[in-house]
Amino acid sequence: MGYSLLNDRIVADEEVVVNKEDRGYQFGDGIYEVIKVYNGQLFTADEHIDRFYLSAEKIRLTIPYTKHKLHQLLHELVEANEINNGHIYFQITRGATARNHIFPSADVAPVLTGAAVEASRPITNLENGVKATFVEDIRWLRCDIKSLNLLGAVLAKQEAFEKGCYEAILHRGETITEGSSTNVFGIKDGVLYTHPANNLILKGITRQVILTCAQEIDLPIKEQAMTKEQLLAMDEVIVASTTSEVTPVIEIDGQKINDGQVGLWTRKLQAQFATKIPAPITI
Numbered sequence: 001m002g003y004s005l006l007n008d009r010i011v012a013d014e015e016v017v018v019n020k021e022d023r024g025y026q027f028g029d030g031i032y033e034v035i036k037v038y039n040g041q042l043f044t045a046d047e048h049i050d051r052f053y054l055s056a057e058k059i060r061l062t063i064p065y066t067k068h069k070l071h072q073l074l075h076e077l078v079e080a081n082e083i084n085n086g087h088i089y090f091q092i093t094r095g096a097t098a099r100n101h102i103f104p105s106a107d108v109a110p111v112l113t114g115a116a117v118e119a120s121r122p123i124t125n126l127e128n129g130v131k132a133t134f135v136e137d138i139r140w141l142r143c144d145i146k147s148l149n150l151l152g153a154v155l156a157k158q159e160a161f162e163k164g165c166y167e168a169i170l171h172r173g174e175t176i177t178e179g180s181s182t183n184v185f186g187i188k189d190g191v192l193y194t195h196p197a198n199n200l201i202l203k204g205i206t207r208q209v210i211l212t213c214a215q216e217i218d219l220p221i222k223e224q225a226m227t228k229e230q231l232l233a234m235d236e237v238i239v240a241s242t243t244s245e246v247t248p249v250i251e252i253d254g255q256k257i258n259d260g261q262v263g264l265w266t267r268k269l270q271a272q273f274a275t276k277i278p279a280p281i282t283i
């Protein structure tokens with residue numbers, strides 16, 4: 001039997017039902033997070049929880065729990081489902097009330113839900129690399145908010161999927177922003193490039209871990225946007241996220257990156273990233 005998070009309780013999955021008046025359901029009026037579980041432990045949980053509260057603040061939603069309480073609940077969710085390796089998903093909406101664009105009154109409580117799934121690491125992709133395709137970035141101008149509104153991302157990812165690609169690399173005009181559910185990195189002449197963390201991208205937690213890894217392996221960083229042409233000319237390209245980790249891109253729209261081989265810097269970043277993964281707890 002599976003267990004879910006419902007507000008401040010861990011309940012049987014069946015207890016969580018959607019209210020048709022929930023603003024998350026009707027407007028996408030809410031925010032979410034995905035946290036990776038390695039060996040039963042939440043990875044970079046504080047960073048994800050901080051971003052959850054920051055996204056909430058940006059949409060003027062007050063989370064009715066302390067960060068500490070939420071952390072505890074997420075831990076209980078992992079334990080209840082006996083997750084070894086996988087991830088948790090959780091979201092909060094502005095609550096359920098008669099449909100009206102205007103915010104509900106203060107007595108309408110936000111709705112927090114969460115689930116945990118067992119999932120293995122994307123080993124094949126990490127080893128061999130993936131194909132990507134360019135898709136115009138038609139999303140709104142607050143991509144820094146981890147909003148439940150994912151239509152722009154869904155349409156882009158579906159287009160990539162139908163072209164046999166793992167990821168859609170988004171661009172506004174000629175400028176690369178990020179992937180549909182990942183951050184994009186390029187490495188050229190021993191320098192790591194990625195879009196600056198502004199309103200046009202989500203400031204990925206994995207992105208932050210990779211920037212730390214880069215410093216640790218003496219790979220200089222430039223938080224500078226790349227054009228499509230520049231990305232195609234990179235020595236190495238990476239897409240990164242909580243679930244994708246450090247995924248090499250070896251081909252974009254049929255054009256090979258590094259002759260279709262995973263590059264050395266990517267391998268070094270992957271190895272450095274691996275040192276940060278929580279080890280199994282041995283008693």
Ligand code: DCS
Nearest residue numbers: 034180181182183202204205206241242
């Ligand atoms: N950019 C976008 C648009 C994302 O949706 C994500 C994460 C990222 C970047 C990378 O952020 P993290 O490194 O913090 O994961 N997308 C989540 C998702 O929807 N599934 O897995 C992660």
